[in-house]
Amino acid sequence: MHNKFKPLYPLKTQTLWLKLKSWENGRVEDQAISCLAPYEVFAALFRYRAQFDKTVLGHRGPTACEDYWGELLQSDYGKTHPVSTEADLNACKHRLVPWVWHSDGSRVFATTEYKVFSWSSQLSTFIENILNQKIYILMVPQECLTSKTLPEIMRWLKWNEEILKSRTHPELDFYLQEWEDPYRAALAGKPLASDTGFIDDSFGACFVSIMADLKEKLKIHKFPWNFHAHLLCEWCNAHTKSEILNPFDFRDEAGWLKSLVSHQEYLATVPAHRTSPLVDLPGWTIDRNVLDSLHAWWMGFAKDIAGTLMQDLSLFYCGDIDNGLQYLWWRYKAWCKQHKRRTCLKCFRPGVICYAPEDYPLLQDYVKAAHTRQLCQFLAAECIRVVEDGLDTSEYARMRASMMWHYQQHWRILHDSDLFMTASAAASAQHHGFCVLKYYQELAYWSYCEG
Ligand SMILES: [Zn+2]
DSSP: OOOOSOOOGGGOOEEEEEEEEOTTTOOEEEEEEEEOOHHHHHHHHHHSHHHHIIIIIGGGOTTHHHHHHHHHTTSHHHHHSHHHHOHHHHHTGGGEEEEEEEEEEEEEETTEEEEEEEEEEGGGTTOSOGGGTOEEEEEEEGGGOOTTHHHHHHHHHHHHHHHHHHTBOOSBOTTSOBOSSHHHHHHTTSBSSOSSSOGGGOOEEEEEEEEEOHHHHHHHTTOSOOSSSSOOOTTTOOOTTOSSSOTTOOSTTOGGGGOOOOHHHHHHHSOGGGSOTTTTSTTOOGGGEEEOHIIIIIIIIHHHHHHHHHHHHHHHHHSSHHHHHHHHHHHHHHHHHHTTOOOOSSOOOGGGEEEOTTOOEEEOTTSOHHHHHHHHHHHHHHHHHHHHTTSOOSHHHHHHHHHHHHHHHHHHHHHHTOSOOOHHHHHHHHHHHHHHHHHHHHHHHHHHHHO
């Protein structure tokens, strides 16, 4: 039969067979999943150069690759990275994109969670629009996952990774079969992303980190731990039930500061069946499990800070929440106008803060991360003003202002540092971040004692 539509090659999917539980009978069977092979999307992007420049090279342009590895290879981690230890990779590092894997749960229907995998280039981290940054790979219904599914997906991601490192279209498919598709067969052995047709000029990529939120991280790396019991953290073995190694202990003498685990120690102590499926991915160490700062900070801790401060300041200004929030809203609008920012929320009302059963003020779920951030900036300015103008010079107010000052320093450094952070800037950001947590803990304890 004559097919009048040419297959749209660059974004044609590949089929991956995964062991999944079926929806109907719960039996585990091999099911075909469509995926966009990252190396093929990478090659396709290269044909649309403007998009490749944006999504893969970021705003620094073609020299970004060489600059990135130059910085990374000086670090302790960099010294054991394949780009450092393998001569042929090292020789082409000016053409090698630092590669990030990402996975997350996503609710598609009210009751159905999907696990979604995507990739991005570390160089495009500072592109504002997420659609230009993270590229879809595949998604699987959470309910259908078995213990075999993730390792299979990981094996397939590793296969992609090998191709990206080789900078060459593969001769065989993932199942080591000849390509059925004539287009792919014709590409076998050709460079992935080269202007001249020579492999030497082709772009490729190499792993530097995997990003996931806490919940996702536990699943991906097979940590036998969860939020309610057992171990929580692969970096320090702290867990929420522990008095000595509690992850929410931010005092200088906190136990987990003394129980930090190196990658070698992780490998030596974690039993084989519990080891992360990434363990044989060249370049992976536990330190490359990058936290998603959007989740960790703006969707998590910053919501506590904002909720608490909105309640604090409302009560301080007006004596009650309703009037206090109105007054605070009026001040917020003035602050936004002064700093040429959009107000991004329609008003402050008690519903913006939600009260947990323990009467704990927290910013509502629907307040987006970007809005939470802006709100925190405003609240920082308020807390500092209250002390500077002498409206409240109590120790509580001063410690609160200190906390928010550290908070501002922390984010100013992260914001200004772009891709390359000096060691002293990193240490400084870490110091300020830790001070925020430390003061917050002390203030919370203070409030708790005061009732
Ligand atoms: Zn930890």
